[in-house]
Amino acid sequence: MKHACDDALKRFLSRPELFKQIYTHTDVRLALGWASVFVAGGTALYGYKVEFEKSKPVIWAGLILYILLTTIQTLYAFFVEGNVVFVGKRKTFDKRIVTERITITSTSKPSTPSSPPAYKLGLTCVRSTSGGKSLLGRGRALGERGFNTFFDSHGVMDQEGFEQWAGELVGRVMEGKGE
DSSP states (O other), X not given: OHHHHHHHHHHHHTSTTTOXXXXXXXXXXXXXXXXXHHHHHHHHHHHHHSXXXXXXHHHHHHHHHHXXXXXXXXXXXXXXXXXXXXXXXXXXXXXXXXXXXXXXXXXXXXXXXXXXXXXXXXXXEEEEETTTTEXXXXXXXXXXXXXXXXXXXXXXXXXXXXXXXXXXXXXXXXXXXXX
C-alpha cells in the first residue's frame, strides 16, 4: 500500500502545472546498476574467451569491482536517498523569478491495537531567487493518515481523496504554514 501511495504521489506532483521532478537519485542508482551489469558482462565474456588460468586475475578484478559497485549502490539508496519519494522544483514569477524546490519523504507506520497502519509524509520546501543565491523562505510539514482512508475493503485506492490530502499538505508547506 505504501508503494501505491508513493506512486500516486509522484503522478500527482509531476503534473506540468505543479512540479518538474528531479531524477538525481534515480540517475545515480541507474548509473551504478548499469555499470555493475557491464562489469559483470565484460568479466563473463573475458572469462569465456580467454583460457581459465590466464583469466583469473581479470575475473577477480571484475568480481571485486562488481561487488564494490553494488555495495555503493545499496549504501547510496540507504544513506543518501533514504525515504525520499519525490524531489521536484518549479519556477514562478512573483516580481522576480522564484524557484521552489520540494522534497517529500514517506514512511509507513505499523498498526497497533488502537490504530490502523498509517502513511506518513514529511515535506520540506525551499524558496529561493537569483539561482539559489538568495533564500526567501523554508517550510516543513508532516502529515499522517491511516491507509484505510485511502483504500477500501477491496484494496481500491481513493485517488481523489489521496490527491486532496497530499495537495493540502503541499499547499501548507508552500505557504510556510507547516510545523
